[in-house]
Amino acid sequence: MEKRTALPLQRAQEVSRPERSDAARNRESLLETARRIIAAEGVDALTMDRLAADSGLGKGTVFRRFESKAGLFTALLDSTEKEFQRRYIFGPPPLGPGSPPVERLVAYGRERIRVFDTQSDLLREADAPAAAFDPAASGAGTASEAHIAMLLRQSGADLDVPVTAFMLLAALRAVMVLPRDARQRIGVARLADGWESLVRSLLP
Known part of the structure; x- marks a missing residue:
């Protein structure tokens, strides 16, 4: 037995x-x-x-x-990320459903860059390096990559969708690790415009 x-x-x-x-x-x-x-x-x-x-x-x-204050800012980071996910999945267009896939992808990147910029300030106050909170390399990153891939497929563009989605997410992730002074020098608006130019060059 x-x-x-x-x-x-x-x-x-x-x-x-x-x-x-x-x-x-x-x-x-x-x-x-x-x-x-x-x-x-x-x-x-x-x-x-x-x-x-x-x-x-x-x-x-x-x-x-x-x-602690660090715990507060960590909670804010988490809630900021969850709210962003809710808006691009369920929110109004152009970020949420209801707009053409190219417009949604442009809106997604623009808002992702803005959220990353906010999160970088929260990370500073949480006394944590960017690597300690990297949505693009976590479960949130998996959801983001899947979302980008979905929009690429819906666009009907003749692309290698998995590779293109990975590369686009990498471009957004670069904003998260960009030093604060460099991000301020370039400006969030210019970074967002660069994202839109990139997307529209791939999906004319």
Whole structure:
């Protein structure tokens, strides 16, 4: 008879529990307040004290949700990426469904560059290198590559779709690792215009 080894039971405190609804609401409220502060005054204006004051929640609640300023900015990075994915999959055109594939691809790259620019500032405040948060090299990158490939196929262009999608994503990824001073010197608008020129040269 096969001998079976009993597995140790996981201690109660080690079991992962879903976030309580009130905790989830507090977290989203804090992130939304943080986004408003950044949009109005830039990332340098966002501190744990400022977030607590503007949100109307206690400072203890802020620290329980994020533990530190670095934790707050890491959460903002994650929420920024998820919101971008939601908009290009389900949002209005031209980024979302409803526009011709070429226009969607142009809009995708333009918005990806803008989001990357925002994320680079968040990375700086999270005290993390770009390699620590690289959507193009993660699960988000897989989704992005699949999205680009889908639009290339829908365009009907005579291209090697997997290779072209990979190369286009690599071009966008380069913006993420571009040094801050170089990105400021070139300008986000010029980078976005360069993306549009690249796409339209491939898909006339």
